[in-house]
Amino acid sequence: MMSLNTSSVVKSSISGVSRTQSQSVRLSVRRPMVVAMVNSNGRPERSVGVSVDGAVKDVNAPVAVEVADSESKETTAVVGGGVEDVYGEDSATEDHFITPWSVSVASGYSLLRDPHHNKGLAFTEKERDAHYLRGLLPPVVVNHDLQVKKMMHNIRQYEVPLQRYQAMMDLQERNERLFYKLLIENIEELLPIVYTPTVGEACQKYGTIFKNPQGLYISLKDKGKVLEILKNWPQKKIQVIVVTDGERILGLGDLGCQGMGIPVGKLSLYTALGGIRPSACLPITIDVGTNNEKMLNDEFYIGLRQRRASGKEYAELMNEFMSAVKQNYGEKVLIQFEDFANHNAFDLLEKYRTTHLVFNDDIQGTASVVLAGLISALKLVGGSLADHKFLFLGAGEAGTGIAELIALEISKQTNAPLEEARKKIWLVDSKGLIIRSRLDSLQHFKKPWAHDHEPVNKFLDAVKAIKPTVLIGSSGAGQTFTKEVVEAMSSFNEKPIILALSNPTSQSECTAEQAYTWSEGRTIFASGSPFAPVEYNGKVYVSGQSNNAYIFPGFGLGLIISGAIRVHDEMLLAASEALAEQVTQEHFDNGLIYPPFTNIRKISAHIAAKVAAKAYELGLASRLPQPENLVAYAESCMYSPKYRNYR
Ligand SMILES: NC(=O)C1=CN([C@@H]2O[C@H](COP(=O)(O)OP(=O)(O)OC[C@H]3O[C@@H](n4cnc5c(N)ncnc54)[C@H](OP(=O)(O)O)[C@@H]3O)[C@@H](O)[C@H]2O)C=CC1
Numbered sequence: 001m002m003s004l005n006t007s008s009v010v011k012s013s014i015s016g017v018s019r020t021q022s023q024s025v026r027l028s029v030r031r032p033m034v035v036a037m038v039n040s041n042g043r044p045e046r047s048v049g050v051s052v053d054g055a056v057k058d059v060n061a062p063v064a065v066e067v068a069d070s071e072s073k074e075t076t077a078v079v080g081g082g083v084e085d086v087y088g089e090d091s092a093t094e095d096h097f098i099t100p101w102s103v104s105v106a107s108g109y110s111l112l113r114d115p116h117h118n119k120g121l122a123f124t125e126k127e128r129d130a131h132y133l134r135g136l137l138p139p140v141v142v143n144h145d146l147q148v149k150k151m152m153h154n155i156r157q158y159e160v161p162l163q164r165y166q167a168m169m170d171l172q173e174r175n176e177r178l179f180y181k182l183l184i185e186n187i188e189e190l191l192p193i194v195y196t197p198t199v200g201e202a203c204q205k206y207g208t209i210f211k212n213p214q215g216l217y218i219s220l221k222d223k224g225k226v227l228e229i230l231k232n233w234p235q236k237k238i239q240v241i242v243v244t245d246g247e248r249i250l251g252l253g254d255l256g257c258q259g260m261g262i263p264v265g266k267l268s269l270y271t272a273l274g275g276i277r278p279s280a281c282l283p284i285t286i287d288v289g290t291n292n293e294k295m296l297n298d299e300f301y302i303g304l305r306q307r308r309a310s311g312k313e314y315a316e317l318m319n320e321f322m323s324a325v326k327q328n329y330g331e332k333v334l335i336q337f338e339d340f341a342n343h344n345a346f347d348l349l350e351k352y353r354t355t356h357l358v359f360n361d362d363i364q365g366t367a368s369v370v371l372a373g374l375i376s377a378l379k380l381v382g383g384s385l386a387d388h389k390f391l392f393l394g395a396g397e398a399g400t401g402i403a404e405l406i407a408l409e410i411s412k413q414t415n416a417p418l419e420e421a422r423k424k425i426w427l428v429d430s431k432g433l434i435i436r437s438r439l440d441s442l443q444h445f446k447k448p449w450a451h452d453h454e455p456v457n458k459f460l461d462a463v464k465a466i467k468p469t470v471l472i473g474s475s476g477a478g479q480t481f482t483k484e485v486v487e488a489m490s491s492f493n494e495k496p497i498i499l500a501l502s503n504p505t506s507q508s509e510c511t512a513e514q515a516y517t518w519s520e521g522r523t524i525f526a527s528g529s530p531f532a533p534v535e536y537n538g539k540v541y542v543s544g545q546s547n548n549a550y551i552f553p554g555f556g557l558g559l560i561i562s563g564a565i566r567v568h569d570e571m572l573l574a575a576s577e578a579l580a581e582q583v584t585q586e587h588f589d590n591g592l593i594y595p596p597f598t599n600i601r602k603i604s605a606h607i608a609a610k611v612a613a614k615a616y617e618l619g620l621a622s623r624l625p626q627p628e629n630l631v632a633y634a635e636s637c638m639y640s641p642k643y644r645n646y647r
């Protein structure tokens with residue numbers, strides 16, 4: 001046996017005295033190992049890979065470790081043996097300060113509790129011997145496929161979607177590779193659980209169901225310390241951040257800090273659908289308070305119990321956050337703004353799009369997915385985009401974002417000025433049709449849509465007055481596409497295109513069943529949250545899901561593989577085209593304008609390739625030289641949840 005002394009600076013506050021002292025860790029090495037010093041934040045302070053001959057290696061195996069105080073030069077404790085109260089666990093009370101240092105070794109019990117490396121019953125006999133797992137697992141060894149089969153069996157036992165959500169989150173925290181294999185192989189069934197609609201309910205009840213924290217929380221209390229907080233996150237190489245401030249969670253409004261379910265859910269789709277490594281993903285919630293009385297009065301609420309900060313206070317925290325992200329992760333970390341309220345969302349995007357790699361999923365990702373749906377819908381209804389007339393219910397982030405991208409595409413196709421193209425698009429907000437006489441009182445993002453028209457207050461009247469060929473719901477207000485609205489659409493269109501984008505299902509403008517029934521089976525329908533197939537007059541109608549989940553995973557992958565430094569609108573158009581190209585004749589024959597999610601990883605690779613190609617074309621790519629076959633390159637970069645073999 002040989003010994004090795006490595007010095008580390010340890011912050012100690014035993015007995016309430018906070019001091020910094022130098023300790024040395026004496027490692028009595030019996031075999032190759034990896035030791036990580038871990039502090040109370042779980043942040044590894046020092047990782048040491050040591051082989052028997054003293055060479056540094058990346059190896060995994062347990063070891064007996066002695067911790068000695070260099071000042072006294074006496075061995076104070078033996079970890080993994082002995083009966084001393086090493087960490088003051090027995091003597092300390094809540095009034096005593098102790099420093100929860102531990103030495104974590106990636107083997108045995110701790111290996112089973114490390115979601116990144118745990119394989120559960122799939123550890124082989126050899127691995128059980130080599131990594132001190134024998135006895136910690138029952139004797140059976142099963143393969144990954146059987147684990148998936150069993151988990152699906154278990155999840156299907158739960159009838160309540162929220163219970164399925166919790167089972168999925170538990171799995172993610174227990175065995176990451178099993179979680180992703182399950183999700184990828186059962187995407188159609190599990191998407192509504194980890195994503196809309198169930199994630200909406202999870203956010204509403206997040207405080208009650210909260211177990212282990214996921215993601216990073218940055219609150220007003222942390223002003224001046226944001227960089228420090230980022231450094232507390234265990235992973236250092238982050239490629240994608242999804243950040244929310246929780247003010248507009250789906251169509252459910254202000255859920256404050258409990259909006260964390262959204263960045264967590266979106267990032268699990270980045271991995272499952274777009275192949276971004278889980279360790280490169282960072283969910284963040286910025287907590288500036290909430291104006292939701294229910295949350296403020298809920299004793300289990302997990303956020304700051306105060307009203308939302310705004311103005312200078314809000315801007316300063318966001319600015320500190322954006323600077324800290326760039327300082328910590330560099331120029332090429334992708335920041336996806338998600339579910340901010342529109343009074344902040346447009347300004348944040350405008351402010352940071354020229355200095356950071358940012359995009360707003362609700363404004364831009366949604367625009368891209370809807371444009372893709374419309375491009376493919378044209379194959380069913382005929383004509384070009386410019387031949388159609390569009391009416392939106394909802395003139396916020398989603399509505400005006402989509403409208404602008406449609407106008408951009410029409411302008412590109414027809415060489416008409418953007419202002420001309422915009423005239424084909426009408427929007428209704430909570431005060432009625434957006435028209436020129438309202439111009440002075442309109443928020444800036446609505447102004448381009450203020451066309452000449454008489455005032456129209458009721459949505460049904462707007463439908464009858466404008467006679468659109470395409471109706472898009474982006475209001476977050478459920479059941480607003482009434483029978484009269486759908487019947488009106490069907491009276492002047494042979495095949496009305498109706499997109500009910502609002503999430504979750506409770507906020508959908510209408511259900512698939514209503515759309516097909518009220519249009520006598522003639523509508524081309526898609527919705528933000530999924531609906532089961534509908535039988536009408538003996539025929540089965542399968543509706544598509546018009547959700548930005550088709551876009552952002554592949555879009556992000558494209559930015560990452562090309563090393564893009566900024567997002568450009570042309571990239572969104574490229575993503576739309578790539579998605580629309582994936583719709584086959586068979587899909588059209590079934591009335592679908594989106595391909596099913598079952599092929600999403602292939603679809604994401606195609607989107608990534610087109611987005612990357614655009615980044616190269618625009619001179620915004622930094623990964624040089626450009627790979628010859630971008631689709632193959634994108635596929636080769638994608639994370640696979642296959643288990644690793646451990647030595
Ligand atoms: N399918 C998908 O991929 C996506 C779906 N969405 C969904 O779209 C919805 C809206 O999101 P977002 O655009 O960000 O929200 P915003 O708050 O930015 O915009 C909502 C708009 O709807 C209007 N509105 C609200 N209620 C009514 C009503 N009863 N009648 C008429 N207009 C109304 C508002 O009017 P006013 O301006 O007057 O207040 C506002 O213009 C949400 O449900 C969200 O989940 C969002 C992004 C992606």
Ligand SMILES: CC(=O)C(=O)O
Binds near residue numbers: 196249361502528549
């Ligand atoms: C899908 C989405 O991003 C939303 O509803 O906000």
Ligand SMILES: [Mg+2]
Binds near residue numbers: 250338339361
């Ligand atoms: Mg969103």
